[in-house]
Amino acid sequence: MLHFTLSPEERDQARAAVAGLASELDELDARADRSGTGFFRALPVAARRLPERLLRFLEAFRREEPAGGFVLSGWTVVDDELGPTPAHWRRPAGTAGTASVHELYLVLVASALGDVFAWSTVQDGSLVQDLMPVRGEEWEKNAGSSASVLDLHNEDAFSALRCDYLGLLCLRNDDRVPTVYAPFDPAGLSREQRRILSEPRYLLAPDEEHLRRAAERGEEPPAPTRTGVLFGGDSAPYLAFDEYFVETDPEDAEARAALAALTDQLRRSRSDVALAPGELLIVDNYRAVHGRQPFPARYDGRDRWLKRVGVTRDLRRSRAARADVGSPVVLTGLAG
Numbered sequence: 001m002l003h004f005t006l007s008p009e010e011r012d013q014a015r016a017a018v019a020g021l022a023s024e025l026d027e028l029d030a031r032a033d034r035s036g037t038g039f040f041r042a043l044p045v046a047a048r049r050l051p052e053r054l055l056r057f058l059e060a061f062r063r064e065e066p067a068g069g070f071v072l073s074g075w076t077v078v079d080d081e082l083g084p085t086p087a088h089w090r091r092p093a094g095t096a097g098t099a100s101v102h103e104l105y106l107v108l109v110a111s112a113l114g115d116v117f118a119w120s121t122v123q124d125g126s127l128v129q130d131l132m133p134v135r136g137e138e139w140e141k142n143a144g145s146s147a148s149v150l151d152l153h154n155e156d157a158f159s160a161l162r163c164d165y166l167g168l169l170c171l172r173n174d175d176r177v178p179t180v181y182a183p184f185d186p187a188g189l190s191r192e193q194r195r196i197l198s199e200p201r202y203l204l205a206p207d208e209e210h211l212r213r214a215a216e217r218g219e220e221p222p223a224p225t226r227t228g229v230l231f232g233g234d235s236a237p238y239l240a241f242d243e244y245f246v247e248t249d250p251e252d253a254e255a256r257a258a259l260a261a262l263t264d265q266l267r268r269s270r271s272d273v274a275l276a277p278g279e280l281l282i283v284d285n286y287r288a289v290h291g292r293q294p295f296p297a298r299y300d301g302r303d304r305w306l307k308r309v310g311v312t313r314d315l316r317r318s319r320a321a322r323a324d325v326g327s328p329v330v331l332t333g334l335a336g
């Protein structure tokens with residue numbers, strides 16, 4: 001895991017970039033609409049105003065793949081200005097508060113890695129999602145859960161349109177609830193195991209959140225995909241895995257054994273990352289998996305609160321699943 005810390009001068013420069021984007025969005029009247037095309041269009045150019053040392057670091061991370069993730073520190077979150085942790089991601093309009101400044105910081109940094117995008121079935125297609133415990137979802141396997149473990153997974157492993165990078169910005173984490181991070185090391189598997197894991201002998205299912213929201217929206221629910229969990233070359237493959245939502249044919253002992261070896265390797269490589277307010281964890285969704293340890297929800301306005309964003313290196317791949325070329329929202333029912 002790499003670390004990058006903004007100097008005080010660089011933090012000021014990042015703040016200026018955020019302020020510049022905010023005023024641009026105000027002029028476009030696009031600030032309230034987080035999935036709107038105006039907001040989306042402004043990001044790539046605005047991201048170039050981030051500190052150069054940070055941009056160089058992000059570019060090296062993207063192009064040279066030195067690690068499965070990194071933590072970016074140095075951004076300031078003033079807790080008193082934040083307001084209580086919301087009870088649900090679906091909040092009344094106009095109640096975002098100053099969290100929006102942090103959202104802008106998150107999408108700016110993310111935009112230096114590629115294009116941020118959203119799923120129609122995740123938090124109503126919002127480009128930035130709120131992660132906090134939601135009452136009644138304690139035992140689910142989704143962003144609102146708390147009592148259940150979030151098993152190791154690549155974000156949206158079931159879909160070829162999954163993000164290349166996942167960004168998690170911490171706004172509040174009084175109880176130091178850890179995010180789990182586990183880089184994949186292909187050398188930890190035999191050539192034969194890598195070959196088996198690359199064959200379409202695995203079924204990756206979408207999580208219930210996608211299915212439930214697709215039904216609500218009248219969209220075709222995404223279907224489980226029969227696929228390999230490794231792809232992109234024999235010697236240094238990438239990974240599309242979900243400990244909870246992957247299945248093999250019960251008769252296929254070879255596929256199950258290889259999957260067990262992969263799971264074991266990932267479990268051995270995992271570490272707990274308890275993010276502090278202002279820290280941003282970026283995970284390479286092709287080279288590392290993530291999860292979350294269980295924790296008791298408080299529901300007192302002081303719960304752990306993260307902002308999440310997904311980034312793709314190639315927005316064109318999802319063109320058939322987006323309503324128009326300038327839209328960042330992938331319609332899950334068309335994602336195929």
Ligand SMILES: [Fe+2]
Pocket residue numbers: 153154155290
């Ligand atoms: Fe996730």
